[in-house]
Amino acid sequence: MDDMMLSVKSLIYKYPDGTHALNDISLDIKKGEFIGLLGANGSGKTTLLRAMDRLIKDFEGSVHLCGVDIKTLTPKEIYKKVGLVFQNPDDQLFAPTVFEDVAFGPLNMGLDTKEVERRVLNALKEVELSGFEKKSVHNLSFGQRKRACIAGLLAMGHELLLLDEPTAGLDPMGEYKMMKLLHKLNKENGVTIVMATHSVDLVPLFLNRLYILSRGRVTRGGAPEDVFSAPDDMENIKLRLPHIAELIYRLKHEDNIPFERIPLSIGEARREIIKTLRPET
Numbered sequence: 001m002d003d004m005m006l007s008v009k010s011l012i013y014k015y016p017d018g019t020h021a022l023n024d025i026s027l028d029i030k031k032g033e034f035i036g037l038l039g040a041n042g043s044g045k046t047t048l049l050r051a052m053d054r055l056i057k058d059f060e061g062s063v064h065l066c067g068v069d070i071k072t073l074t075p076k077e078i079y080k081k082v083g084l085v086f087q088n089p090d091d092q093l094f095a096p097t098v099f100e101d102v103a104f105g106p107l108n109m110g111l112d113t114k115e116v117e118r119r120v121l122n123a124l125k126e127v128e129l130s131g132f133e134k135k136s137v138h139n140l141s142f143g144q145r146k147r148a149c150i151a152g153l154l155a156m157g158h159e160l161l162l163l164d165e166p167t168a169g170l171d172p173m174g175e176y177k178m179m180k181l182l183h184k185l186n187k188e189n190g191v192t193i194v195m196a197t198h199s200v201d202l203v204p205l206f207l208n209r210l211y212i213l214s215r216g217r218v219t220r221g222g223a224p225e226d227v228f229s230a231p232d233d234m235e236n237i238k239l240r241l242p243h244i245a246e247l248i249y250r251l252k253h254e255d256n257i258p259f260e261r262i263p264l265s266i267g268e269a270r271r272e273i274i275k276t277l278r279p280e281t
């Protein structure tokens with residue numbers, strides 16, 4: 001149990017207007033994992049992240065953070081470990097300059113100004129925003145604002161980052177760079193990451209495991225290869241397979257090309273195609 005970061009059991013949440021947003025969700029996230037919550041709009045991803053960060057309090061069921069029920073923790077104790085990056089950076093950024101914004105968290109932790117400065121500069125470097133310290137947050141691009149939000153949490157030294165649609169609204173290169181950044185934070189800095197997304201094409205390349213959410217329930221969970229290996233009900237939950245997997249799946253099942261497995265990336269697909277079409281090589 002020591003390696004458990006977050007354990008969610010039988011989580012049920014109904015908004016005050018009667019909407020059943022979470023219907024009995026259970027999932028476990030181990031320290032060091034990079035986990036995706038994949039689901040169509042309205043499936044409950046944001047609500048689940050907010051419950052994990054205890055921004056939503058009156059849920060049924062339990063959320064344990066490193067083995068401790070978060071209902072017994074103070075907000076300060078939770079925010080020391082867990083950082084939530086909102087979908088829209090403008091809901092998160094508020095200080096006039098990038099430096100002040102990123103410094104806000106560490107200053108509130110009571111660190112001295114030298115340590116705060118060290119952390120801010122480090123965090124900005126991690127997210128490739130060095131040199132932007134004095135810039136107004138309003139003058140950053142959307143992608144830069146998203147990265148500034150992440151820097152603000154990194155500067156606080158969170159062990160667990162919850163990100164709500166970190167790639168939404170970014171151009172294809174921005175999406176790829178964001179995933180590379182998160183991958184690096186996970187692998188090199190050891191940050192456990194949970195990200196909500198509805199983007200199926202990029203995530204399999206980076207995530208260890210994912211949970212599929214539909215109508216407030218987890219319908220499937222596992223490694224991307226396993227989750228995407230049964231595509232039939234993806235449509236029911238308003239998702240699709242990654243494009244490359246869809247193509248190979250159709251070639252296999254509709255055109256009888258005997259692929260052994262369904263690849264999830266261009267690189268894997270290339271190897272699989274060469275192996276299948278030129279078995280002697």
Ligand SMILES: Nc1ncnc2c1ncn2[C@@H]1O[C@H](COP(=O)(O)OP(=O)(O)O)[C@@H](O)[C@H]1O
Nearest residue numbers: 015017019021040041042043044045046047048
């Ligand atoms: N503040 C709210 N009040 C009432 N219903 C809400 C509120 N926020 C979200 N919902 C509803 O809860 C469900 C889950 O929403 P949400 O968690 O935002 O899903 P996702 O992030 O996957 O798009 C949806 O049916 C949505 O309409």
Ligand SMILES: [Mg+2]
Nearest residue numbers: 045046087164
């Ligand atoms: Mg959402």
